[in-house]
Amino acid sequence: MPRELIEAGEHAGWYRWHREPDGRFASLLGDLYFRAGPTGGVECRMATDRRHSNGLGYLHGGFIMSFIDMAMFSFIYPQLEKSGAVTLSCATDFLSPGIVGDAIEASGEILKETGKMLFVRGLVTQNGSNVASFTGTMRKIPRPDKRLA
Template sequence: MSDGVAGGSPLTEGRWAGWVRWSDPTPDTFLQAIGTGYMRCEAPGRAQVALETRFSHRNRLDTLHGGFLAAFADHAYFGGLWIMGHTAQVKGVTIDLSMQYLGSGRVGPDLIAQVELLRETGRLMFMRMLLTQEGESIAASTATVRKVSVAQ
């Protein structure tokens, strides 16, 4: 794909049927530490981004590491934009990201980010999300993304 993202059509089989797989096609980037995401558009301006948690995402307390959750949130904002149809903005830049930790995440259950595009201006996209596991809130986040210029 021209946006540098490996993705495509929704999967038709398995537990992620109906979701689109998204991963970084460039080897040895930080995204490999996060893992492969799965996205689906819920409605205009709303998407879900999912991730299978693994042992490398934990801290010494055997809960999901707060830094990992922030990194996944950043990843999920761009995955959400991509599946919502803002494919050029995958190359945008996060200029502000805040996290509010609401509970302890666990290794094992899938992590689900409910991503919402609140407002878009000529240069910025204002977003928020809720991170959950098995329906329980783990963290909330807001972010501002600086858009890339799109050649006309």
């Protein structure tokens, strides 16, 4: 995905990982912002709105898990110079409801890397409260010669 450094405004100092609307899933969620964390690892951020809500008016668990999946890729991005990756597993524990309209953030780190595998963990927060914790396993794979149409 294209990424750009934001130089002014609310996200100054963050990179924006943006996908133009192209009918693929990631383009439906919104822009993901990321930056290096203060003690290592990566921090990610995404604005939320009504399309991310469930029937109770909170953030939908499926949206939070999709955000986590995208965040995990931002954590491992520097390790993917010549390869892509897929998620093999993601375990999520929901800790409190997410509020629609407020940005959610994820911080995380790579716990271990082998030749083809990456193991990550992280935490999703909103307004200083823990929303979810997660662990994930990613597998490096060759990049396809052609992109999907």
